[in-house]
Amino acid sequence: MEGYLDIIIRCISVYFFMLIALRIFGKQDLSQLNTADVILILLISNAVQNAMVGTDSSLIGGLVAALILFLINFVVKKWLMKSKFFGNLIEQKPEILISNGKADFKTLSKLDINSEELSEAMREHGVEHIKDVKLAMMEIDGNISIITGTDDNMKQTHYKRKHNHKNLQGAN
Incomplete structure (x- = not known):
């Protein structure tokens, strides 16, 4: 169980790092990715994969990491909708x-x-x-x-x- 708790903490850390990095670097049009953007996303996903699961390359370790990412994304979206302060902090404005x-x-x-x-x-x-x-x-x-x-x-x-x-x- 300690190994999975480590994966959970790592996934949450990487998720918030990526959220902050995208906000700082101002990527407003993720729906319109060009070739360089796709390459960047693929390289980032490869770079942070080990940071999330550590030495656990098992199927369950990968599924736990994916589940945590889905859950944290769901929670963050709900949180952004309910909190005007955090919504303004994270989301871009017209x-x-x-x-x-x-x-x-x-x-x-x-x-x-x-x-x-x-x-x-x-x-x-x-x-x-x-x-x-x-x-x-x-x-x-x-x-x-x-x-x-x-x-x-x-x-x-x-x-x-x-x-x-x-x-x-x-x-x-």
């Missing part, structure tokens, strides 16, 4: 990219969105000029939502973010 036709270059830079990606998101939804965008937001799931038109005739569309870029020249 960010305004464009407001009334004006791009927020500080936010775009922070989120690594370049002018080409912003233009692509606008074109995907039939918006030719940035001045026609009433509001563009980076949602917590990595989508870029775009609202165009006047208050009487608003149109909202979503753009699924595919990759990160760092060049912001010419975003107007």
Whole structure:
């Protein structure tokens, strides 16, 4: 039983380490993984596997580790939904990219969105000029939502973010 308690403690430690690391490194769009992201996840899973189960490579040891990860994930999700403080601490928040036709270059830079990606998101939804965008937001799931038109005739569309870029020249 002592061996399984060790696995439980190790799994909980690795889970919270990964949760904090993802928050610190700002990975907002896990639903849109590129090749480098997939490689990173595979390497991390391989690197932390031994940290979770130690020398116990048995089937039961692996199943205990998997069960603990599922349980802790379930508990954390419930906890985040019930606690506004911890929800705000762990989860990303939507960010305004464009407001009334004006791009927020500080936010775009922070989120690594370049002018080409912003233009692509606008074109995907039939918006030719940035001045026609009433509001563009980076949602917590990595989508870029775009609202165009006047208050009487608003149109909202979503753009699924595919990759990160760092060049912001010419975003107007």
